[in-house]
Amino acid sequence: MTQYIKDGAEIYRQSFATIRAESDLTRFPADVAKVVVRMIHACGMTDLPDDVAFSPNVVRDAREALRNGAPILCDANMVASGVTRRRLPKDNEVLCHLQDPRTPELAQTIGNTRSAASLELLADRFDGAVIAIGNAPTALFHLLDLIAAGAPRPAAVLGIPVGFIGAAESKEALAATDLEHLVVRGRRGGSAMTAAAINAIASEEE
């Protein structure tokens, strides 16, 4: 029989110990460090901390919002699917409107992607929400434009889209705002990493 670790809790324990041994987390406050550990866990890149930028209250404010029942608004179903529901403190709604029948038409009307349109359809839920962008740079750009134009302000924005076209630029644009935010600078990001960040914020347990 092949020998390997079969105990899920032990796998997690050893993973987090390895991440903490191999990553430099010293510049992060304890609450942000826990989030970054879980993001590394989702992508296997122990140099990820070099690219993480954040506002000081992002974890505190996002956590408090979730405890008050705020929804989590996502740009992709992959992000929404990755959120572990049992970690959510108030059985919070996790919403993605990509499949909403109104999305393709709105995308045509605004001349943008379906990802951007799907987020616009959630604008009446922005107030105090936690917004998680893990895939689409256009969704993040559009979110910032909507807020600049007067849409309600979310409690926090996790801006972690991956890619080559607009990903780095959209995250720099978010980091330049006064919104509570966490970003991974540059091309790296993705739905798994973003869901992991939400999961870490939702519950303080590792």
Ligand SMILES: C/C1=C2N=C(/C=C3N=C(/C(C)=C4\N[C@@](C)([C@@H]5N=C1[C@](C)(CCC(=O)O)[C@H]5CC(=O)O)[C@@](C)(CC(=O)O)[C@@H]4CCC(=O)O)[C@@](C)(CC(=O)O)[C@@H]\3CCC(=O)O)C(C)(C)[C@@H]/2CCC(=O)O
């Ligand atoms: C340009 C797009 C990018 N997508 C990337 C990577 C992945 N996307 C996957 C999937 C299944 C989806 N991506 C869409 C969001 C789709 N992707 C785009 C768009 C064309 C435009 C977004 C943008 O540039 O801002 C976007 C379509 C749109 O009109 O918004 C998706 C909706 C496409 C679809 O299935 O219709 C779909 C989302 C599914 C969901 O709801 O979860 C991948 C799994 C690709 C694959 O199939 O291999 C992958 C997942 C990456 C991740 O971790 O999330 C990029 C590389 C991010 C790229 C944007 C940047 C770039 O440089 O091109």
